[in-house]
Amino acid sequence: MAVIHHTTLKPAKLELLTAWLPSRPWYRGAAEPELAKAGGFRLDDPQGAVGIEFMVVTDVSGPRPVAYLVPLAYRGAPLEGAEHALVGTMEHGVLGQRWAYDGCHDPVLVAQLVALIEGRAQAQDPNVSDTPAQEIVVSRPEEGSLSTDLTVTDDREGTALTTPQGLVLRLHRPLQPAADGLFVPPQGATGHVAGSWEAPDGTRAQGVFAFLHGGSRA
Incomplete structure (x- = not known):
């Protein structure tokens, strides 16, 4: 199980995301986001080398609040060939310098997301060590394994x-709160991950984070 260190980060994660998010094609806010951490979960790297976090942040810079799903992979050294996916670097009070990457481009994060959907990994609380996440729902696909050779x-x-x-594993980046709090997987989905987050007004919202559809399995 990953150990959550309650220590300093310079710059903070939200500072890195404030600079990075406007460069994304799915970002819908103003030039400078106004972010707050709203939820998410972690996954464990079996080798213990890569920190894996699926963070939900809310942005109130635009006409209406938007929640974003931001998968992040934290490494103790640069990931070769992933310069385009670098969110930024931080100084961790315990672990030293850390490289934060858009996790969709990190093979360890992708492999563990696949393991989560296939029932071989368990979502973990983002703030407490060795504690399963309580508000993450996983619908597992039928038999077969999903390739991790992904474009x-x-x-x-x-x-x-x-x-x-x-076969497509689709991650919603702007999240859509479910109507009446009852999320429904997209039509044709063969598996999905859903969860909840805190809206800017203090209420709880929930929706689909990621889902599988199309193609064939190995």
């Missing part, structure tokens, strides 16, 4: 991770 594509709605067989 990453960003668009205005989010990020698509596509296998050679055409």
Whole structure:
């Protein structure tokens, strides 16, 4: 299980995201986001080398608040070939310098997300060590395994991770709160991950974070 260090980070994660988010095609706010951490979960790297966090942040800089899903991978050294996915670097009070990457481009994070959907990993609380996340719901696909040889594509709605067989693992980046608090997986989804977050007005919202659709499994 990953250990959560309650220590200093310079710059803070939200500072890095404030600079990085406006460069994303799916970002919908003003030139300078006004962010607050609103929820999320962590996954464990079996090798213990990479920190994996799926953070939900809310932005109130635009005409109406928007929640974003931001998968982040934290490493103790640069990830070769992933310069385009670097969110920024931080100085961690315990671990020293850390490189934070858009996790959709990090093979360890992607592998563990696949493991979560296939039932081989468990979502963890983002703030407490060795504690399962309480508000993450996973609908697992039928038999077969999902390739981790994925092509990453960003668009205005989010990020698509596509296998050679055409199966797509789709991550919502701007999150859509479920009507009446009852989320429904997208039509044709064969598996999904859903969760909740805190809206700027203090209420709880929930919706689908990621889902599988199309193509065929190995």
